[in-house]
Amino acid sequence: MKLRNIAVIYNKERMDLLRDKRTIINMLLFPLVMFPLINTGFAKMEKRFTEKAARETAPIMVLGAEHAPAMIEKLRATGKYQILPFTEDFKQQIGDKKLRAAVEFPAGFEESLRTAGSAAPSVKLYFYSTELNSEMTVGNLEEFFSKQRSEMAAGRLAGRGIAASVLTPVKTEEENVATQEKVSGARLGGLIPYFIIIFSLMGALHPAMDLTAGEKERGTLETILASAVSRGELVMGKFFFVLTASVVTAIISLTSYGMTLKYAPARAMARGADASAKAFVASFSLKSLAMVFGMVLPLAMFFSATLIAVALIARNYKEAQSYVGPIMIFAIIPAIISVLPGIELNAKLALIPILNVSLVSKEVLSGSYPWGFIGLVFASTCFYAAVALAAAALQFQREEVLFRT
């Protein structure tokens, strides 16, 4: 195998593909603009929803209003509810989403509140489970009543000359010991490997199909096979180009993601996630980035070789697309699993392709370096990449694959 011939093939593929608009769009443009677009899109949407929620009043119905005029007045004073006159079919209306919820006061409600020592009256709340708006409204109502409860309790205690602190004999206090890097790392670090994996796959996708099935379709495969490059050189040239496309796409997407977090206009977010995101980006160490890159590289090799091996079976680009679809799903599922809460890296998971890289990158980005796992993940991913590359090379030796009719 001659390095120079591999380089010739590589250059040929590069020239061929960079003239193709699809490559440019998939590899460079899409990953570059996706994050800013999503970010501003989400910010806009979030703003609109909060504004809408603030404006909106929830239609509710009150049963037994005559028993609790004072409470209803307080309810009305919150400005969150539109209290409709009672009708018999209120349950039906909740089901039809005309009502968010209904509140039922028992007979003698306010009476029993005033009388000390009587049994506590209960308020009944009607809602429709699985209907998000209804659940939200009922949550708000519960909050309202709980507030009323504490106020009443405090009032009663004060009436008897007892300090309100008697209600909370023990207090709890929390202190977060995680570093800023850890906090935002766990929050955003889980997503980053996911994006890198998806994009390194996406970057490899079009070149892998075009250089195999596409070449068959255009009829240039026979002639390159008949030329003075060996099959091995041919595979390697193609493989390295697909790998380049994959890595470049991943790097661009990662950079774009980082830049978006860092420079995006500050969002009015209550939890301060935006500020921590900026701190997170700032806290990226070169070491952790290099480490993630080192993990993604063999994964990108694995993707590139697998895609080449599979797409070569197809007779044309269109057919290749249908073969590659399932691969996409198989790659995305482990990436998604890694984002789920409670999934922690262990020796078994460190052997599962894609998932292992995703999990270990998450660790690394949040500032911890489990060297044993890092080694295990790297080695196993390299192994899978080697197997996939061998499979791709083998495919190029098979006449029934190359000359399928």
Added chain:
Amino acid sequence: MPDEPLISVRDLTKHFRTFKRREGVWGAMRNLVKREYIAVRAVDRVTFEIQRGDMVGYIGPNGAGKSTTIKMLTGILVPTGGEILSNGFVPWRQRRQYVKTIGVVFGQRTQLWWDIAVVESFKLLRKIYDVSQRDYDERMEMFNHVLNLKDYLHTPVRKLSLGERMRCDLAAALLHNPPILFLDEPTIGLDVVAKDHIRQFLKEINQRYRTTVLLTTHDLDDIEELCKRIMIIDHGRLLYDGPLALLKQKLLRTKQVKFVVKDGEQAARLPALEKDGLRIEAVDHLTYRIVFDRTKTSTAELLRQILAEVEVRDLLIEDEPIEEIVKRIYAGEALKEVSA
């Protein structure tokens, strides 16, 4: 003493395994589960030799095995059986060294890369084939001269017409000055002018460099213009291998006389000629044709009869077109006579 043959092929055989495709949706589902495989003999015990400097035509109907033979000769496919020794190499075993001594053009394919300018492809090929810059420049000069490549060297291949692309493909195949050139349907889909261009070029390189050429074609004019020798293959079997002239001589059973009579009055007298199984067909107004078996009827005798009976303004004697002969060969009628 004759030269050692440049290409020698013995009992070359290639089997493909395909499966019977059942019809319909249900059939397609069953295809996925259980397949009945059939072995197809694409090439079946083919034997021939080609001398240096020869130009040999290789013809046969679609699916006869022409392209498969070429693919084995170029080392892309490994034969199921038999031997090939071409320019001292076994193509599929010493492919790398071997392909540096051959040029290949697949008429329906191209070795020029689709999206990049022609000249870029040439430069890449120059590197692959280790052609020195001096040789490259010299050959490009020649190609520019003979093939008129200059105008579209910087155009991407996909924008070239078929004829232009074929010229570029030929130049690409000959860049490393190979002693052997394999052409698979080099003139397919080209117009008359473009075909002529390609043929002239092939003649020229054959004469100038003594390049040995094996070409497959559907177009028998290619053969008549270029090749003294033809090989005919069908169903994977070599049906004929020999001089084109001999094939014609042995298989030319019929000839035709076409003539134009002076007027309608003369035409009315024609039926008198229809004896001894001769039939007169009207071709056009006042133009008639007699097709006859030259082994039974002598041409001179027939002419004498015609001229004696009617007044003729014009007259033409033609051999049976070679297409007709080849059709008869494919139909399996004709070859017993030749194989002797």
